[in-house]
Amino acid sequence: MLELNLIRREPEKVKAGLRKRNWKEEDLAIVDRILALDEERRQLQTRLDGMLAESNRISKEIGQLFRQGKREEAEARKAQVSTLKEEIKELQARKAEVEARLEELLLSVPNVPHPSVPAGSTDADNEICKDWTGPLPELPQGARPHWELAQQYGIFDLELGARLTGAGFPVFRGQGARLERALINFFLDEARAAGYEEIQPPLLVNADTARGTGQLPDKEGQMYHVEKDDLYLIPTAEVPITNIYRGEIIPEEQLPIKMAGYTPCFRREAGSYGAHVRGLNRVHQFDKVEIVQIAHPDHSYEVLDEMLAHVSGLLDKLELPYRIVRLCGGDLGFTSALTYDFEVWSAAQQRWLEVSSVSNFETYQSNRMKLRFRGKDKKTRLAHTLNGSALALARIVAALLENNQTPEGIRIPSVLVPYTGFERISTNR
RNA sequence: GGAGAGAUGGCCGAGUGGUCUAAGGCGCACGCCUGGAAAGCGUGUACUCCGGGAGAACCGGGGUCGCGGGUUCGAAUCCCGCUCUCUCCGCCA
Numbered sequence: 310m311l312e313l314n315l316i317r318r319e320p321e322k323v324k325a326g327l328r329k330r331n332w333k334e335e336d337l338a339i340v341d342r343i344l345a346l347d348e349e350r351r352q353l354q355t356r357l358d359g360m361l362a363e364s365n366r367i368s369k370e371i372g373q374l375f376r377q378g379k380r381e382e383a384e385a386r387k388a389q390v391s392t393l394k395e396e397i398k399e400l401q402a403r404k405a406e407v408e409a410r411l412e413e414l415l416l417s418v419p420n421v422p423h424p425s426v427p428a429g430s431t432d433a434d435n436e437i438c439k440d441w442t443g444p445l446p447e448l449p450q451g452a453r454p455h456w457e458l459a460q461q462y463g464i465f466d467l468e469l470g471a472r473l474t475g476a477g478f479p480v481f482r483g484q485g486a487r488l489e490r491a492l493i494n495f496f497l498d499e500a501r502a503a504g505y506e507e508i509q510p511p512l513l514v515n516a517d518t519a520r521g522t523g524q525l526p527d528k529e530g531q532m533y534h535v536e537k538d539d540l541y542l543i544p545t546a547e548v549p550i551t552n553i554y555r556g557e558i559i560p561e562e563q564l565p566i567k568m569a570g571y572t573p574c575f576r577r578e579a580g581s582y583g584a585h586v587r588g589l590n591r592v593h594q595f596d597k598v599e600i601v602q603i604a605h606p607d608h609s610y611e612v613l614d615e616m617l618a619h620v621s622g623l624l625d626k627l628e629l630p631y632r633i634v635r636l637c638g639g640d641l642g643f644t645s646a647l648t649y650d651f652e653v654w655s656a657a658q659q660r661w662l663e664v665s666s667v668s669n670f671e672t673y674q675s676n677r678m679k680l681r682f683r684g685k686d687k688k689t690r691l692a693h694t695l696n697g698s699a700l701a702l703a704r705i706v707a708a709l710l711e712n713n714q715t716p717e718g719i720r721i722p723s724v725l726v727p728y729t730g731f732e733r734i735s736t737n738r
Numbered sequence: 739g740g741a742g743a744g745a746u747g748g749c750c751g752a753g754u755g756g757u758c759u760a761a762g763g764c765g766c767a768c769g770c771c772u773g774g775a776a777a778g779c780g781u782g783u784a785c786u787c788c789g790g791g792a793g794a795a796c797c798g799g800g801g802u803c804g805c806g807g808g809u810u811c812g813a814a815u816c817c818c819g820c821u822c823u824c825u826c827c828g829c830c831a
Contacts, residue, residue: 354788358800365800368812372756387811394811558785688794689785 326421329638423647429637439633456588477593491728496598500569508570510549521678523644542575546599595703609693630654657711667697
């Protein structure tokens with residue numbers, strides 16, 4: 310949720326941001342409607358405060374009159390307050406109504422994109438910031454996509470998952486399961502070495518938490534909902550981890566706060582189908598290590614760069630070709646100010662797969678969460694929140710399988726060998 | 739799932755209808771004292787909204803004692819609902 314102050318001070322900047330997100334001119338009027346409602350709200354508040362002050366004053370007098378034994382005067386004042394009270398009730402109702410409408414409008418305004426966000430409407434307009442300049446893997450004759458390799462080596466089984474649960478729930482087996490676990494441990498160890506506190510959050514969250522990071526109300530359809538308990542399966546560890554500090558006021562010297570966690574992630578992904586979602590390319594449940602930082606507003610873009618470097622380091626160590634893409638206005642998430650995607654080369658599919666998304670939300674999430682810090686000047690300010698995948702497992706596995714296939718089996722990058730306990734995946738395990 | 743107790747400021751804790759503008763203590767900050775420190779003494783110490791103001795200074799007002807309603811001229815205090823915590827019982831990896 311955007312800060313009302315920003316809309317009040319710089320409505321044109323907000324409108325320019327919406328234009329970058331390809332909003333139609335006539336829809337920009339929402340900014341003016343917000344400003345009008347805010348003005349109305351403040352006027353109501355001023356009037357209401359005056360009446361409440363009056364009522365408080367008279368009530369105090371009544372107390373004094375009673376103690377002095379002046380019953381009749383006290384009774385007269387009572388009647389006076391009674392009429393005041395009716396007006397107060399009416400004003401309160403109007404104020405609540407105005408506030409509810411204001412809130413609703415505010416929730417429907419996305420974050421203002423960072424100046425560096427390129428114009429554009431689809432992923433074709435995204436800007437490649439760092440392309441892969443090295444050689445792409447050369448595959449042997451008869452190279453196969455990862456879903457075929459999975460069958461050949463018994464790494465994971467989607468048909469089995471479909472029988473147990475439904476489409477999009479892979480069952481990892483044998484060396485495949487061990488590879489998953491190795492990657493998780495590798496990513497967590499790397500995060501810890503980079504100063505992130507390891508978190509094991511709940512996998513189900515309540516509506517307040519889902520609202521804090523912006524999954525509700527706008528991405529409701531993305532999440533699995535447990536109706537009986539009104540809980541949501543997390544689509545990413547970002548949701549519970551960022552909310553750890555919801556409503557907190559953090560001493561400035563504790564910033565930045567760095568947290569990392571491994572969780573399975575659950576996404577409904579309704580309506581997707583076809584060849585580009587085969588295998589592990591898009592599934593309903595996948596493993597991911599997420600890194601989260603809560604940063605000082607003056608330094609959040611340095612933090613973003615640091616997170617990009619961290620993710621780059623992971624991919625370097627895994628020896629995977631990758632490129633970094635800056636999302637354009639049309640592709641940018643609702644709550645994000647700036648997002649970089651990491652894409653790894655999937656040699657058999659001959660395409661780039663998104664394996665990480667690193668974003669700065671500035672105060673968009675923290676405003677909704679009331680996540681603040683206390684500066685050296687004793688004032689409270691909203692902190693900036695950032696997060697990134699480091700990394701999303703399913704597609705990393707897909708790329709590793711395809712890029713490292715040899716006639717003797719699938720080579721494990723040397724950095725992972727201490728974690729897997731084997732150097733190659735082969736039929737004879 | 740059943741029974742009971744509770745939720746007050748950064749923390750502990752008092753407070754059963756008006757003087758609560760929330761006692762007292764701890765902690766923290768600043769000052770005095772000291773060669774320096776401790777002790778002692780003094781002062782201060784929540785968040786938020788609205789208005790005034792050039793003002794993130796300051797002044798005035800509103801709201802917040804778990805959350806939401808209600809009773810009352812007036813609620814931390816009385817009533818109803820909810821959430822959470824603790825104790826006991828049941829179930830359980």
